Amino acid sequence: MAEELSKFGHSIFIVDNDPKAVSRTTTGNPLVTIILGDGCEIDTLTKAGANDADVVAAVTGDDEDNLVVSLLAKQEFAVPRVVARVNYPSNEWMFNSMWGVDVSVSTPHLLTALVEEAVAIGSLVKLLSLDHGKAGLNEVTLAPQSPAIGSTVANLKLPRESAVVAIIRDGHVVVPAPDIVLLEGDEVLVLATGDVEAELGRALIGPK
Amino acid sequence: MFGRKKQPSAEAVIAGTTPIADVVARTTVTIVGQVVRMQSQSAVELPSLVVSIKDSSGTANASWTGRRSLGGIALGRRVIITGVATRTSGLLTFVNPEYELLL
Numbered sequence: 001m002a003e004e005l006s007k008f009g010h011s012i013f014i015v016d017n018d019p020k021a022v023s024r025t026t027t028g029n030p031l032v033t034i035i036l037g038d039g040c041e042i043d044t045l046t047k048a049g050a051n052d053a054d055v056v057a058a059v060t061g062d063d064e065d066n067l068v069v070s071l072l073a074k075q076e077f078a079v080p081r082v083v084a085r086v087n088y089p090s091n092e093w094m095f096n097s098m099w100g101v102d103v104s105v106s107t108p109h110l111l112t113a114l115v116e117e118a119v120a121i122g123s124l125v126k127l128l129s130l131d132h133g134k135a136g137l138n139e140v141t142l143a144p145q146s147p148a149i150g151s152t153v154a155n156l157k158l159p160r161e162s163a164v165v166a167i168i169r170d171g172h173v174v175v176p177a178p179d180i181v182l183l184e185g186d187e188v189l190v191l192a193t194g195d196v197e198a199e200l201g202r203a204l205i206g207p208k
Numbered sequence: 209m210f211g212r213k214k215q216p217s218a219e220a221v222i223a224g225t226t227p228i229a230d231v232v233a234r235t236t237v238t239i240v241g242q243v244v245r246m247q248s249q250s251a252v253e254l255p256s257l258v259v260s261i262k263d264s265s266g267t268a269n270a271s272w273t274g275r276r277s278l279g280g281i282a283l284g285r286r287v288i289i290t291g292v293a294t295r296t297s298g299l300l301t302f303v304n305p306e307y308e309l310l311l
């Protein structure tokens with residue numbers, strides 16, 4: 001992260017209280033300075049230049065530490081922008097101006113949001129890979145415009161190396177017998193080998 | 209008053225304090241002034257107490273997060289505030305500063 005930011009010309013101070021991590025992270029980058037110390041202590045933050053920092057980011061794996069750093073940055077150093085990482089979604093409600101946090105970044109929430117987006121209706125989601133990635137289980141929830149709606153399983157224009165393994169309809173598993181007619185909202189699980197995503201998409205989602 | 213120390217007048221300068229107009233943002237400073245406005249915010253369940261402090265040179269805000277009131281802080285009260293201030297669009301704001309009450 002520091003390397004990325006330094007590419008934009010920002011000078012960066014990293015604070016870590018683990019000597020091993022500090023010695024491991026050696027950079028030849030003149031813009032990045034690593035400081036050994038506890039970021040929850042004012043002295044360490046002073047050393048790291050918090051008094052004239054534009055942004056302080058509290059991104060440890062410990063929510064309590066992140067809140068302490070945020071509050072200190074705001075209260076003791078009047079840092080204009082404080083970014084904090086939320087590790088447990090149940091703590092998210094505390095990451096606000098009361099604790100000096102301007103922007104909170106929640107990794108779990110970000111992941112769930114990405115997953116939710118991915119499982120949105122009408123897109124192909126790869127659920128898992130089998131046989132070292134050569135085969136994959138894919139899922140499509142049939143959107144109203146899907147060409148598969150009204151077709152029987154036998155008549156689906158699926159690629160050769162693929163098979164419908166199950167249909168989930170209203171929370172129940174329907175065995176994909178050849179004469180089953182697909183309906184809107186069906187979750188269709190397709191096992192396929194090779195690179196057939198595009199073809200699967202055409203058969204189950206329709207033209208882009 | 210008998211047996212009491214004479215209190216400084218409203219405009220008396222207390223050693224080590226900075227006139228509000230001269231405060232440099234993001235440095236630790238001490239100001240002294242009178243509470244001229246108090247606002248207790250509880251919007252969106254984030255309580256905070258915002259107090260405006262005025263001296264002869266200007267006005268600054270002090271905001272205490274998580275508080276709806278602070279002992280001794282009342283309109284007209286003279287207070288000493290120590291902390292680090294930010295200046296956003298001309299307004300000086302201290303977040304959770306130390307405060308001392310003057311009689």
